Amino acid sequence: MKRSEMADILFAYAERPDTLGIPECEAAALQPWLQLVERINAAMPPVQPSPTFVRSLGRELRRRAGQQIAQRERLQRTLLIGAAVGSIVSIASIAGAVIFVLLRRRGRAQVMQSTVV
Amino acid sequence: MEESDALLVERAKRDPEAFGILYERYVNQIYNYLYYRVGNHHDAEDLTARTFFQALKHIGRYEERGLSFGIYLHRIAHNLASNWHRDHSWQEVIPIEHLETLEDSEEGPQSLVEQQEEREILFRAIRNLSSDHQQVLILRHVEQMDHASIAKIMGRSRGAVKALYHRALVALRKELDQWHKDRQGET
Numbered sequence: 001m002k003r004s005e006m007a008d009i010l011f012a013y014a015e016r017p018d019t020l021g022i023p024e025c026e027a028a029a030l031q032p033w034l035q036l037v038e039r040i041n042a043a044m045p046p047v048q049p050s051p052t053f054v055r056s057l058g059r060e061l062r063r064r065a066g067q068q069i070a071q072r073e074r075l076q077r078t079l080l081i082g083a084a085v086g087s088i089v090s091i092a093s094i095a096g097a098v099i100f101v102l103l104r105r106r107g108r109a110q111v112m113q114s115t116v117v
Numbered sequence: 118m119e120e121s122d123a124l125l126v127e128r129a130k131r132d133p134e135a136f137g138i139l140y141e142r143y144v145n146q147i148y149n150y151l152y153y154r155v156g157n158h159h160d161a162e163d164l165t166a167r168t169f170f171q172a173l174k175h176i177g178r179y180e181e182r183g184l185s186f187g188i189y190l191h192r193i194a195h196n197l198a199s200n201w202h203r204d205h206s207w208q209e210v211i212p213i214e215h216l217e218t219l220e221d222s223e224e225g226p227q228s229l230v231e232q233q234e235e236r237e238i239l240f241r242a243i244r245n246l247s248s249d250h251q252q253v254l255i256l257r258h259v260e261q262m263d264h265a266s267i268a269k270i271m272g273r274s275r276g277a278v279k280a281l282y283h284r285a286l287v288a289l290r291k292e293l294d295q296w297h298k299d300r301q302g303e304t
Binding site for chain 2: 006010015033039042044048049054061064069
């Protein structure tokens, strides 16, 4: 029997210990392996965490999840306000620059006019 | 109808209760896995808590991309268990607590003692295996996972998982044979 076939049989046997799908000629050779798989199953029954632990961890996780969400929302709000203030400052600077340039041009034009007159 | 993990994860980014539901869905599985990786309730509880805290911390960045939330949690748990083994490599960990469950058996005391000894021998042998071998055996025998899920947790192909499972059984059998030889030598 190929190693991969054997691995498949043993893998399936770990979940459903019946020999129905195993070829009869292979059954005897596989017997010690099947027994080993059964022994592992018997040695590792599912275990349960204590209800007190589950409850207290659940409470703590919900509390931390709430804090985390509140913190993220605060951060997003701060970023949004920061971005808004940044935008207002940039718009004001551009407007200021435009006004400055226009005033300078007007000032130059007035100087030119007065020298011509 | 039960809400899917993917929807709960999305909701958990805004609603703490959604993470609570995910936690209740997976806490037993993760605890089971960690218990058999570390061999005692105290450390299993500690690592279970750390697994969920870590998942919660990164929930904002979590995207499914073919890796379900359950697999994601198992990966975190696997990494924490590996670190735990690295930090505790100097001390022998003898898992005795799980044998308590035998008290409920209806069989006679002689049979109980034999069963207990049998399980302890096997458990010690499993604990002597490499971390990968232990992991594949726990995921298959305790968690009853299929090839595909184990492959995703371990970051291997399905074929590699099959081969690893086979090698784990071979290694375990060698360990047990060695134990029996040593015992015969002693007597």
